[in-house]
Amino acid sequence: MTDILLDGFIGGIVGAIIIGAATIWVFQKGVQQARKAARAEQSVAAAARLITSLYAAKVTLKLLPYTDAPAGSPLSYGERGDRARPTLDELRRALFVDGPLLTDLELARRFRLFVAICQLTASTSVDQFQVHEAVKEADAYADHVAACLKAHIDEEPLPTDAPRLVITAEADEQQVIIASAAGRR
Numbered sequence: 001m002t003d004i005l006l007d008g009f010i011g012g013i014v015g016a017i018i019i020g021a022a023t024i025w026v027f028q029k030g031v032q033q034a035r036k037a038a039r040a041e042q043s044v045a046a047a048a049r050l051i052t053s054l055y056a057a058k059v060t061l062k063l064l065p066y067t068d069a070p071a072g073s074p075l076s077y078g079e080r081g082d083r084a085r086p087t088l089d090e091l092r093r094a095l096f097v098d099g100p101l102l103t104d105l106e107l108a109r110r111f112r113l114f115v116a117i118c119q120l121t122a123s124t125s126v127d128q129f130q131v132h133e134a135v136k137e138a139d140a141y142a143d144h145v146a147a148c149l150k151a152h153i154d155e156e157p158l159p160t161d162a163p164r165l166v167i168t169a170e171a172d173e174q175q176v177i178i179a180s181a182a183g184r185r
Helices: 004-062 077-101 105-123 128-153 165-180
Strands: none
Touching: 004 077, 004 105, 004 128, 077 105, 105 128
């Protein structure tokens, strides 16, 4: 009789341990899924905020060629810099705050490249023709990045049809510097 009671007692303990372990395992899986869902939600919210910054930058960039300088004369670097500085600061802030929240590393790289293109557009052009060309290229790349951000929000694959731009090669070098500062590769 004692053997039956002892066997029942041991069986109960083993059963409780197995049920407890299974409960812990299920709880951990639920926590992991909740974290993954929260991370995806943060990424979508970050992409939505980045779109706002991107469109603000597009508007500012389109105005860069139009300064008080006479036609054909070199444009004032200071004037372009003063006009672009608040937008570039906002883009950098958005990149450093929202960029790390993006779950798609390729999307984060494309946004960093857009920031680098904006910086080059605002700073390296010498005359009106160069500024117009740089703004046209930055605008084309902005449209591509906006489509990528929208695809990320809609949980679709990123578009692969990135425009081939002259300014991209120069900006790609600068984006590596931005990435190292942002702690991403």
